[in-house]
Amino acid sequence: MNEVQWDETVDVVVLGSGAAGMSAALTCHFEGLRALLLEKTDRIGGSTAVSGGAVWIPLNPGSAGAGHGDDTFEQVWEYLRRTVGDASSPDMLRAYLDNGPAMVEYLQARGALALAARQYSPDYYPDRPGASLGGRAMDPLPFDGRRLGAHFKELRDPLKEFVVLGGxxxxxxxxxxxxxxxxxxxxxxxxxxxxxxxxxxxxxxxxRGTRLLLGNALAAWLFHAVLRERIPYRLNTPARRLHRDAQGRVVGVEAVQGGTVRRIRALRGVVVATGGFPWDAELRAACYPQPTGPWSMAPEGNRGEGIGLAREAGAVMGTGHVSPAFWAPVSLWRKADGTVVRYPHLVWDRAKPGLIAVNRRGERFVNESASYHEFVSVMYRGGPAPDIPAWLICDHAFIETWGLGLALPGGRPRQHLMADGYLIRAATMPDLAARLGLDPERLAATVERYNGMAARGEDTDFGKGSTAYNRYLGDPAHQPNACLRPLGRGPYYAVEVVAGDIGTAHGIRTDERARALDAQGRPVPGLFVAGNDMQSVMGGAYPGPGITLGPALTFGWVAGRALAADDF
The missing domain is CATH 1.20.5 (Single alpha-helices involved in coiled-coils or other helix-helix interfaces)
Structure with missing residues (x-):
């Protein structure tokens, strides 16, 4: 350590400014430590700022007030056993359940968070034992961006798909x-x-508009607390090395700011929370099932640098996960100028009545109203080859009512999407099959079978509309099944979807205190990992809304508390 010429000294350096990073920095600060937050891009918020903002914290302080005071640890544990199983260790799951509610109370009491439990929000597998119909998922309260003052422009903007009128x-x-x-x-x-x-x-x-919602509001609440508490942060400052002493302890960070190398000593340790590796082509090729591509909805800056730094310091990747990423079907608008716009088909169109998904054989292969993660998981399980790409198909009444991906409802202009090949339109179903390269007879048979089931209100093939979660996303005004309606008159429309993601689940192996572990299962001294850089506590499973942000906030808080305790 003596040979390093330190430019400055703090107690903790935090890499990454998403929910995990800001949770860690704020907790360190509240516990009396000097924290420094480094962000490699020019905006605060990371993946959090462009997310849906849900936070899954079972037994949270607001669940009873939302009418779910009868939820118990035993019920949550049974549900996780049925959904996560052996993909994650019992110690990690217990640490999450034990610390999540405490984290919410802690950060809310200090004005760093403002969350409200959803009264009705079914878990993604509501038919499994231990599932809940509400209370476990929380949403950030709206945030007035004017409270950030001139720093409002430093907050990462939301996805364009979450805004109208340009902002x-x-x-x-x-x-x-x-x-x-x-x-x-x-x-x-x-x-x-x-x-x-x-x-x-x-x-x-x-x-843009100052009424902030979803993940943008969550990031804004945390950022506002960072500003209020005068926690130092630096944008455009990528870390390129972790310094270790002779005993292997992480003692500082080498970063680049404005073209100048700065060596920052960290007396207590370093927290790595840089957002995972969804945009690292080599790691995707090595860890993702095939086919894959540049289809992630995460910020393009999330390229796995934090994971690389942790591995260079002796940490190892986790094992045993059921999926390396959190999936979402994504459609791609390839514009004439070569740019690509990605649209995540999360909760708006797939579950509505009057839409089907078909594979290259022109056959349905999935419950279209399943969770986005489950939808893509089924795409990858397709045989004899993955069902990638697939197509979402609807009739004219559907697109006018609900839209389809980037094609907006209510007669809004769509010609530009059709001209670029994003939206396919045809007067008849055989014409649509020809344009998609599908067998017209097989597609016709698929539609005929679906229409018969839809007319009866029961999908006996895939169960669309059969669970509370399905119906939650459907059209409650349409009965007897909120998710089923026969495809009616043309013209017909289709968009192609691929196996996209909203972030990675495969990351650095940690213990229940968020300490990075080496190949022998021992903590790497002074090194903590949280967020999508950390091996998912859900093991790549997706039990409910907010199982990325919930653990990110929780284990960022856990890391901050452990660093403050200084007994690691």
Whole structure:
């Protein structure tokens, strides 16, 4: 250590400014440590800022108030046993369940978080023992971006798919009101207020609307606390090395700021939380099933550097996971200028009545209203080869009501999407089959069979609409099955979907205190890992909404507490 010429000294250096990184930095600060937050990009928020924002924390402080006070540890444990199984260790799962509620109480009490438990939000496998219909998932309360002052521009913008009018964030309630604005005075009033507030923001000079929702709000709450507490952070400062002493302890970071190398001593340790490796082509090729491609919805800066630094310091990757990533079907709009726009088909269109998914054989292969992770898992399990790509197909009434991917509903312009080959339109089903390269007779038989089941309200092939989670995402006004309606008159539309992801689940092996482990299962002294750099506590399974952000916040907090205790 003596040969290193340190430029500055702090107690803890945190790499990455997503939920895990900011949770760790804030916790260190609240526990009396000097924390420094380093972010390699020019924006704060990481994957958190572009996410849906759900946080899965069973037995959280708000669950009882949301009407789910009868949930128990035993029920949650049984559900995880039935969904995660042996993909994660019991010690890690118990650490998550024990610390999650405490983390929420701790950060909320200090004004760093504002979460509300969902009254109704079924777990993704609600038919399995121990599942819950609500209370376990939490959402960030809306955040007024004006509270960030001039730093608002430093917060990563949300995905364009989460905004309308070029910069107005909307949630599901807003979307329903905006779609029904000309049919309901209540919806007109709701939508009108939102649009007026947005244009006032733009007139005041803001680059987008200041009403922040979803993961953007979550990142904003944490960032606001970082600013309020005057925790130092540096943008455009990538770390390129972890320094270790003669005993192998991580004692500092070498980073590059403005072209200048800076060596920062960390008296207590370093937390790595840089967002996983979804954009590292080599790691994807080595760890993902095939086929794969540049199909991730995570920020393109998430290229696995943090994992690489941890491995160079002696840490190893985890094992035993059932999936290396958290999947989502993604459609790709390849524009004429060569740019690619990615759209994640998460919760809006697939579960609605009047849509089917087919593979290259022109056959249905999946419950279209299953979770996004399950949908792609089934794509990869397709035989004799993976069902990649697949197509989402709907009729004219569907696209006018719900839209399809980037094609918006209500008669909005779609010609540009058709011209670039993103949206395929055909007057008849045989014409659509020809344009998609599918067997027209087989596709016709698939539609005929589906329509017969849809008319009866029961999908006996794949169970679309058969669970509470399916129906939660369907159209409650459509009965007897909120997710099933026969495909009616044309023209018909289709978009191609591939096996995308929203982040990686395969990462550095840690213990229940978020300490990175070496090949012998021993902690690497001074090195902590959280977020998507950490081997998922769910082992690549996806039990419910928010099982990435929940562990990220929790184990960032766990790492901060352990560093403050200084007994590791």
């Amino acid at each position: 107005m964030m909307v949630n599901v309630t807003d979307v329903y009101h905006l779609l029904g604005a000309w049919r309901s005075p209540k919806s007109f009033w709701h939508g009108g207020k939102r649009v007026l507030a947005y244009w006032l923001d733009r007139l005041r000079g803001h680059h």
